[in-house]
Amino acid sequence: MPREISLADVPGLVGQVLGTSEWITVDQQMIDTFADATLDHQFIHVDPDRAAAESPFGGTIAHGFLxxxxLSAMNYDCLPKIREQTMGLNYGFDKVRFMSPVRCGSRVRGQFTLTECRFRGAGLLMTTYDVSVEIENEKKPALTANWITIVQFDPKDRPADA
Structure with missing residues (x-):
């Protein structure tokens, strides 16, 4: 997949895997920082000794929301940039499932399949991705989701056939 594509190219990519990100290591510092930011200090995330003794995970795990x-970092890492895009927005998720815990020290990466795109208004393109976050050396993904984003562009750049 090229690093940059045209807005007119996007509809032809529906059904294709557009990218797989590099691996990201989820370490205790990342987990603790997220816990501080979200005020979620449950022991399974922030207390390695207690999590090892009292949880089925053998140590701490990342928050599902972490x-x-x-996904944002994974997106920037691997999805092609749309030349005409002036801004990108999260619209939401139709479905998110946390399939498997991410143990501290694990590496994760995301894979993005474009499943839908449609032009809305003069300068918006709504895109939907099936996303899977893989855990290195694990069979089940950490999560699966249907992620909806909006690409904003100057209306003068709208493809003629859109």
Whole structure:
């Protein structure tokens, strides 16, 4: 997949995997920082000794929402830039499922399949991705989601056939 594409190219990419990100290591510092930011200090995330003794995970695990929030970094890492884009927005998720815990020290990466795109208004393109966050050396993904984003562009750049 090229690093940059035209707005007119996007509809022809529906159904294709547009990118797989580099691996991101989820370490205790990342987990603790996220816990501080979200005020979620449950022991399974921030207390390695207690999590090892009292949880089925053998140590701390990342917050599910931490894993979900890494989608932005994964997106920037691997999806092609749309030349005409002036801004991107999160619209939301139709479905998010946390399939497997991300143990501290694990590496994760995202894979993005474009499943839908449609032009809305004069300068907006709504895109939907099936996203899977893989955990290195694990069979089940950390999460799966249907992520909806909006690409804003100057209306003069709208493809003629859109």
């Amino acid at each position: 894993t979900l929030s890494l």
